[in-house]
Amino acid sequence: MRLIIAEKPSVAQAIASVLGGPKKADGYIDCSSLKTRVTWCFGHLLEQARPEEYVAGGRVLPSHLPVVPDRWQMQPRDGGAGKQVKVIRDLLKEATEVVNAGDADREGQLLVDEVLLYLGWKGKTSRLWLSSLDDESVRRALVTVKSNDTMRPLYESALGRQRADWLMGMNCSIALSRNLQATGVQGAWNVGRVQTPTLALLVDRKRAIDGFEPRDHYQVEAELGEERIKGLWQIPEDSLIEGLLLDRAAAEVVARTVEGQTATVEKFTRKTGERAAPLPYTLGALQKAASRRLGLSANDTLAAAQELYEAKIATYPRTDCPYLPVEMHASAPGILKTLGADGVAGLDPERKHAAWNTGKVEAHHGLIPTGQNPDAANLSANAKRVFDLIRESYIRLFMPPEMFETREAIFVFPGGERFQAKVRIVLEPGWTKLGGNDEDEGESDDTAAKLPILSEGQALTCSAAQIVAKRTAPSKPYTDGTLIAAMTGVHKLVSDPKLKARLKETSGLGTEATRASIIEVLIAREYAERRKKEIYATGRGVQLIDMLRSVAPDLAEPGYTALQEDALADIAAGRAALATFMEAQEEAARDFSRMLLDGKLRGGPSVSLGACPACGGARCVGRTSKQGSPYHRCMDCEAAFADDGGKPGKRFEDKPAGDGGQKSAGRAGGPKCPHCKKATFRSETKNGKAYYRCGGCKGAWWPDRKDDGKLGTKWGPQGGV
Numbered sequence: 001m002r003l004i005i006a007e008k009p010s011v012a013q014a015i016a017s018v019l020g021g022p023k024k025a026d027g028y029i030d031c032s033s034l035k036t037r038v039t040w041c042f043g044h045l046l047e048q049a050r051p052e053e054y055v056a057g058g059r060v061l062p063s064h065l066p067v068v069p070d071r072w073q074m075q076p077r078d079g080g081a082g083k084q085v086k087v088i089r090d091l092l093k094e095a096t097e098v099v100n101a102g103d104a105d106r107e108g109q110l111l112v113d114e115v116l117l118y119l120g121w122k123g124k125t126s127r128l129w130l131s132s133l134d135d136e137s138v139r140r141a142l143v144t145v146k147s148n149d150t151m152r153p154l155y156e157s158a159l160g161r162q163r164a165d166w167l168m169g170m171n172c173s174i175a176l177s178r179n180l181q182a183t184g185v186q187g188a189w190n191v192g193r194v195q196t197p198t199l200a201l202l203v204d205r206k207r208a209i210d211g212f213e214p215r216d217h218y219q220v221e222a223e224l225g226e227e228r229i230k231g232l233w234q235i236p237e238d239s240l241i242e243g244l245l246l247d248r249a250a251a252e253v254v255a256r257t258v259e260g261q262t263a264t265v266e267k268f269t270r271k272t273g274e275r276a277a278p279l280p281y282t283l284g285a286l287q288k289a290a291s292r293r294l295g296l297s298a299n300d301t302l303a304a305a306q307e308l309y310e311a312k313i314a315t316y317p318r319t320d321c322p323y324l325p326v327e328m329h330a331s332a333p334g335i336l337k338t339l340g341a342d343g344v345a346g347l348d349p350e351r352k353h354a355a356w357n358t359g360k361v362e363a364h365h366g367l368i369p370t371g372q373n374p375d376a377a378n379l380s381a382n383a384k385r386v387f388d389l390i391r392e393s394y395i396r397l398f399m400p401p402e403m404f405e406t407r408e409a410i411f412v413f414p415g416g417e418r419f420q421a422k423v424r425i426v427l428e429p430g431w432t433k434l435g436g437n438d439e440d441e442g443e444s445d446d447t448a449a450k451l452p453i454l455s456e457g458q459a460l461t462c463s464a465a466q467i468v469a470k471r472t473a474p475s476k477p478y479t480d481g482t483l484i485a486a487m488t489g490v491h492k493l494v495s496d497p498k499l500k501a502r503l504k505e506t507s508g509l510g511t512e513a514t515r516a517s518i519i520e521v522l523i524a525r526e527y528a529e530r531r532k533k534e535i536y537a538t539g540r541g542v543q544l545i546d547m548l549r550s551v552a553p554d555l556a557e558p559g560y561t562a563l564q565e566d567a568l569a570d571i572a573a574g575r576a577a578l579a580t581f582m583e584a585q586e587e588a589a590r591d592f593s594r595m596l597l598d599g600k601l602r603g604g605p606s607v608s609l610g611a612c613p614a615c616g617g618a619r620c621v622g623r624t625s626k627q628g629s630p631y632h633r634c635m636d637c638e639a640a641f642a643d644d645g646g647k648p649g650k651r652f653e654d655k656p657a658g659d660g661g662q663k664s665a666g667r668a669g670g671p672k673c674p675h676c677k678k679a680t681f682r683s684e685t686k687n688g689k690a691y692y693r694c695g696g697c698k699g700a701w702w703p704d705r706k707d708d709g710k711l712g713t714k715w716g717p718q719g720g721v
Contacts, residue, residue, distance in 0.1 A: 002036045003095040004128065005088065005112050007102045010310040012040040014133040015101060018142065027087030037095075039088055041102070044111045045081040046118055048166045049073035051174065056700030057683065057693060062178050062597050062619065062635050066171040066589040072163065074118050089119050100148050101128040104316055104364055105513060106572060109151050110158035127151050134312040134370040154363075157572035160581050164564065167589040168193040172555065175596035176547070182621045182635045189544060190525055191596075193561060194510045196548065198518050199527050200556040201486055201493070202537035203545040205478055212474035217244035218251040219468040222258055222419050224411060225460035227452055231263075231411050231419030248467065254417055255465040263411040263419065265458040272405045277396035277431040279322035279355045280366025283512040284488045286317075286389065291481025294385050295533055298480040298516035304386040305367065311377040312370055314390055318513040319364035326358045328365070332398065335371040341395045346430065353397040368394045392434060399431035407451045411460065423451045477534040480519065487515050494559040509561055551599025552592050613648055614639035620648055671711045673699060680711070 006012035016022040016029040016038045023030045028039035051060045051067040060067060076082035092098070098121060102108030109127075116125065125148035130141050172191035180189065220233040233254055235245050245251060281289070283302065290301040305317035333349040341347055355366060367390055374387055404426050411419045426432075454460075478486065486493060487509040510518050519535065522528040527541035537545075545556050554560045567584075570576035597619075612620040612634035619635040622643070630643040631652070641648035670680035673694035680692040680701075692711055693700045704712035 001094050002034075002097045002099065003091050004036060004038045004099040004101050005115070006038065006040045007108050007111060008042060009040045011101065011103075011130070011133065012038045014310075014312065015128075015130075015138055015142075018135050018138040027084055028091060037091055038101075039091055040084075041111055041115065042081065042084060044107075044114075045076060045085055046074040046111075046114050047077050048162065049075055051170050057691070060174050061638060062175070063615075063617075063637060065175050065178075065597060066167065066586075066593040068167065068586050068589065074114060085115065085119070088115060092116075092119055092121055095121075095123065097124045097126065099126045099128050099145060100151075101130065103318065104129050104131055105318055105511075106154050106158035106161070107513060109154045110162065113148070113155050114159075125149075130316070131364055132312070132315040132370050133309060134372055137370070153574045154572050156578040157568045160571055160578050160585075161568055163582060164568075164585045165193050167585050168555075168592070169195075171589045171593045172552075172596055175593045176601075178635060179597055179599070179601060182619065190527075191544075191548070191555060192518075192521075193564070194514070195518055195521055196545075196555050197490075197558040197561045198483075198487060198509050199522055199537060199541050200545050201483065201558060202478060202522070202528055202535060203542050205475060206537045206542065209474045209477065214474075215244065215246060215472045216248070217246055217470055217472065218248050219245065219470065220251050220254050220258075220419075220465055221468050222263075222411075222462045222465045224263060224419070224421075224462055227450060228463065229409070229421050229450055229452075229460070231409070231421040234410075234418040234420055244472070248469070251467050255467055257415050258413050258417055258419075258462050259465040260462060261413050261415075262459050262461050263413045265409055265454050265456050265460065266412045266418070267408075267410040268454045268456055269408050270405060270453070272403065272427070274401040274403050274430075276353060276401045277399060278393070280324060280368050280397070281390060281393055282320050282322050282367065283318055284320070284484050284515065285322070286367060286386070287484045287516065288481035289389055290386055291479050291484075291533065293389070296382060296386070296480070297519075297530070298484050299520050300382055301386060301480075302516045304380065304382040305390075307380060307383040308387055308390070311374075311379065311383075312372045313374050313377055313379075313387060315366075315368055315370060316364055317367060318511075319367055320512045321360070321362050321364050322355065322366045323357045323360040324355050324365045324368065325361050326356050329356050331371060335369055336395065336398065338371050338373055339369060339391050339395060341398075344395060344399065345433065346400045347395070347398050348400075349398055351398045351400075355397055396431040396434055399434065400428065402426065402430040402432050403428035407453075409451060409454055413462070421451050477536060479533045479535065480516075483519060483535055484515050487518075490558045490562045494562075496559065508565060509558055510565070547601040548596075550602030552595040555592060610647065612637060612639060613641065614651065622646070671709065674711070675699060 004012070004015060006015060012029060013022075016031055019031040019034055019036055019038070021031050021033045022038075023032065028037050030037050049072075051064075052058050053073060054067050054069050055061070055064045076085050098116060100109065100112040100116075102110075102112040126145040127148045127150070128141055128145050130138065132138075169190070169192050173189060176189045176191055177187070180187075219235075222231045222233070223229070224231055233251075239245055239247070239250055283305065286305060287296075287298040287301045290296040290304075291298065296304070302317065305314065308314035309317050329352060336342070336347070336349055369387075369391060374384075379387070404424055406422070406424050408420065408422045411421070413419075476482070490508050509515070519528070522541070523530055523535075526538055527544060529536055529538050548556045564585075567576060567581050571578055571581060610620045610622075610632070611617070614634060615637040617634060617637065620632050620641070621635060623631055623633050625631055632641040632643060632648040633639075640652040642650045642652065644650070670682050670692045672678065673680055675694070678694060680694050683691060683693050690708070691700055691702055699714065701711040702713050704710040
């Protein structure tokens with residue numbers, strides 16, 4: 001029996017309907033005539049175990065950090081994930097072949113592969129790669145399945161992403177929170193490998209806006225000849241400060257000097273050019289366009305594109321490639337007809353835009369319509385609006401390019417002052433007749449008409465010269481679209497020249513599939529807020545970035561994370577090894593954890609830390625018990641001490657942090673630690689199970705089964721896959 005595992009139920013249904021004879025069962029679809037069953041995941045059914053599962057005592061102490069698993073453990077997510085894992089487990093017992101039909105990206109590869117590994121599947125495994133869910137595309141994909149082994153690099157790239165996120169996010173979040181707890185600040189603070197540098201973009205933009213001081217600057221505009229051609233002064237470089245003329249007096253002198261004088265045309269050029277329609281949308285480009293033109297958030301745009309994909313109306317949405325396979329061009333006439341483009345002037349279904357380039361297509365291709373009738377689907381309002389953008393983008397590919405002419409003239413006055421006039425004239429609008437220009441480019445025709453054809457050496461009189469006063473404007477707040485664009489092209493925002501040189505133009509924060517969710521996570525955790533279309537960092541978000549930059553600035557450096565994304569891309573392409581990447585991530589987790597634990601956080605409360613008499617560490621902090629008595633607690637080993645003139649004095653009986661060390665929980669009279677020979681403390685796990693812990697070396701042991709007054713098996717991570 002062949003078992004096909006899709007990423008979600010809707011994809012499983014699309015596959016089963018093509019196979020034929022589907023019969024719905026509990027958690028799967030039976031296509032018995034083909035000896036095939038189709039089941040599904042609900043996204044990631046499994047998640048990484050919490051750090052608490054890897055340490056003795058079930059609570060992560062500062063001394064445990066960083067938690068670096070020797071053997072990574074997975075477990076079903078909350079909700080119905082466990083039930084579906086059991087369904088897949090039972091189906092595997094009868095399977096002779098498994099087909100991974102996860103979405104066509106690295107996360108889709110991982111989420112099915114990790115279930116198979118968790119359940120111990122070792123049989124034949126194939127890969128079904130779907131870029132569209134229409135029946136014809138599914139049929140083609142079913143006859144071109146390949147061995148799942150060929151996708152191993154993609155799986156390892158996703159696994160590297162998952163484990164790097166865990167190492168950085170879990171360890172750094174705990175370390176920062178523990179540092180703040182030592183100062184009396186309670187609550188959790190979240191650090192994320194991608195989330196945090198994205199927040200840094202918002203914080204930097206907020207600071208730029210809040211600290212902006214407008215400056216007046218000036219330009220001189222001269223009107224030349226009978227046509228009153230408008231020329232602008234070519235300001236000498238030595239008169240500019242940061243590219244601006246701030247001295248009004250200098251502008252006034254030039255205006256008085258040229259008015260009434262005759263200028264000579266030093267240079268006149270005319271060039272014709274053409275501009276082809278934009279490439280098809282990637283998800284990021286679609287999110288940017290939908291934000292600007294429709295006011296949709298990145299997450300709403302992704303949800304709409306996913307709805308179109310599952311309705312078989314548009315191709316796979318989480319794409320970062322704008323190009324299309326040449327073999328898909330043959331479908332263009334039928335798709336254009338379905339889109340109602342027959343009457344569009346200049347449309348030519350045989351036209352081959354530069355977008356048709358199989359050599360540039362990677363895992364996915366550009367986001368385009370499938371040719372299915374959108375009117376037959378019950379689409380949401382957002383899905384209809386987003387489909388209009390995709391429809392328009394596809395039709396533009398078959399329209400003529402925009403034809404234009406640029407003209408430029410340089411005028412020289414007797415005193416040596418130079419003025420320039422430059423215009424762009426649209427000769428044939430081509431695809432721009434369809435509207436929906438995603439980027440505003442060029443100038444209007446009425447401006448262009450003011451620069452007629454001139455000849456070099458021609459004399460023109462300046463009838464008027466005026467000062468044009470301008471004021472600098474602050475940067476605009478990010479919107480979903482512009483933040484997605486910044487995350488995608490983060491190399492443009494990096495100031496360090498060496499780091500900028502290392503980053504690729506494709507370097508970015510996160511992936512096409514994750515950027516929208518990262519923005520939503522920042523908002524949900526109250527590090528950012530959305531005000532209508534604009535996104536701002538909150539005070540809490542600013543505080544987090546300030547604290548991180550004071551002790552571990554790389555965590556908030558977008559370029560640092562973008563380099564990690566480059567490394568993951570190299571793993572996916574087979575150019576780099578997962579083991580090498582993980583070694584670097586583990587080392588970084590060690591460094592960052594120590595920085596966040598021990599560093600003096602800017603913007604956080606100040607506290608004095610002393611030496612701990614028990615473990616010898618330097619993280620013993622003064623506290624006040626519930627009864628109002630001063631005492632001292634070590635943030636590393638959790639030993640508590642009476643106050644002796646402001647210093648740690650007599651040690652209290654061992655008690656978990658938070659209880660003030662005032663009540664007994666068992667004295668340090670347990671069996672001696674086999675390593676440091678100190679008496680152990682008897683304690684309990686969060687489930688009430690007794691164990692012994694050494695306050696010195698932090699070791700933990702279960703009681704001996706025959707004599708619970710002796711040490712038994714040393715406690716460590718158990719189980720996992």
